[in-house]
Amino acid sequence: MTAATLSPLPEDKQALAARLIEGLDVAALHWLSGYVAGIAAQRQAGGKAASTEAVASVTESQARLTVLYGSQTGNAKRLAEELGRRATAAGLAVRVVRADAYPVRELKQERLLYIVISTQGDAEPPDDSRALIEFLGSARAPKLESLRYAVLGLGDSSYPQFCAIGRQVDQRLAVLGGQRLFTAGEADVDLESVSQPWLEQALQQAREQLKTATPLAKVTPLRTARNAPVWHREQPFAAPLLLNQRITGRHSDRDVRHLELSLEGSGLRYAPGDALGVWPTQAPALVDAVLGTLRLDGETSVQVAGEALSLRTWLGERRELTQLTRPFFAAHAERSGEIALREWLAPTSREALAELFSRWQLLDLLRRHPADWTADTLVAALRPLAPRLYSIASSQAVVGEEVHLTVSHVDYAIDGEARWGAASRYLAGRAEGETVPVFIESNERFHLPADDSRDIIMIGPGTGVAPFRAFVQERAERGAGGKNWLLFGNPHFQSDFLYQVEWQQALKSGQLHRIDLAFSRDQADKIYVQHRLREQGRRLYEWLEGGAHLYVCGDASRMAKDVHKALIEIVAEHGTRTAEDAEAWLNLLIQQGRYARDVY
Structure with missing residues (x-):
């Protein structure tokens, strides 16, 4: 007997329910189950609540803090969830929602809203926030005279438009009539x-804004809370290295490594699609070069926030030396006095x-x-x-x-x-x-479809192929019925075909159903994965029309x-x-979770 046989839903409603939950992550499914359970409880109680649903919704929003986040690499999500935990510990009613899971119709009812959102590349929003940004900028966005809000933008000051999306959201909410509680934060890497400091101020303001609010009802958790993992960003696990193998040929100008680490x-x-965070240390030769250039003694003690370490330790274990940032460049310009x-x-x-x-490192600025x-x-x-963060392979x-x-x-070399x-x-x-x-x-937005019968299209040139090795392994292990199509590119077939033997075996065994290759330097005219896409345009469109999920991983600046x-164009x-x-159709796929990107 199947689950469908036991269902009290009519057959047509079962199909609708299946379509509704397609592509939703665990958090969204739990939210949906609570929403439906609430409707059931109201109807079981006699339907009284239905007539006052709108009033109850507004009253509830007045007594609650909503934290929205838009995240590409996980930082905005982590900070939003941290704020949610702090608010809960302070006894406040709070909900933390990913931007693409937020019903925008509820915006006009919000009274206290915090938004944590990142900026990608050249002023691009995270993929999970595209629909929200579009809605806020459209004529459909409501007046928000009753809203009090604050925004925390995340970005990278090495890009020209630092935190542009955070600024855009902050300004747009003000234009719509919202009252900014305090200045928007702009956090660098x-x-x-x-x-x-922004989180502390946000919590303090939330206490003030909600101090007279009285929750309408006790919230019962839909699942048992799990303990936080023992090992995390602030407390990493020391993983023994099992294998460090170069997988590009001896004549390749690229040194690509396959690494295997033990988590025993x-x-x-x-899950396939997640990333592994690695805490590196700086090469001693680079630390010595910086110390020598500035004529500083590495054994000098430096105290920061009550912690005293040698300068050599600060530079080797606690500070960035290979990346230039705008704040440091500005400080160095001031010290040098150079007008240029x-x-x-x-x-x-x-x-x-x-x-x-993109060319210079810290040492180049210091020396020149x-x-x-x-x-x-x-x-x-x-x-x-x-x-x-590295995509898990x-x-x-x-x-x-x-x-x-x-x-x-x-x-x-420079x-x-x-x-x-x-x-x-x-x-x-x-x-x-x-x-x-x-x-x-x-990285929930980059996970495999829950429905194993769905086809998947994987576009991963260079090391962007990493998560798709995991995808194919996982789908084979699960016996997934959907087809797998990989598009891979690199400079040369002979020296840069990463995991060539594995892909050939996967094709032979039926674990991989199609592979299209683009080796850009093996002929006079450069060929990239986007050229292969256009060549297979009709087939690709048919797959997407048939419900396939599309994944892109790799370089954000040009490839993506x-x-x-x-x-x-396709x-x-x-x-x-x-x-x-066509772009609107693709944006809809993004909103549905059927077009996902892990780009960097």
């Missing part, structure tokens, strides 16, 4: 220096400065434009070291208490001197048996934009739509 005894769990450096900071030089940041720094002022001006259902990564070792990426250098230099501090970062442009051509309608 070192989140805590801005986010923690950690209790850490992950100040001109780089002019609004008209944003693009040029971003291009400079000397300035005096003390140990104390240097540590204070540098950005705190942040963990790096394995299914835990297949590899057990292991986690696999695909890492490109960033290693190049004026004949070596430069490298902090985390990739750190990982590439680890020997088997050594440990790596790691934690799991969930080029792929999205190609998708618009949908316009084969769906007989205008370009504008």
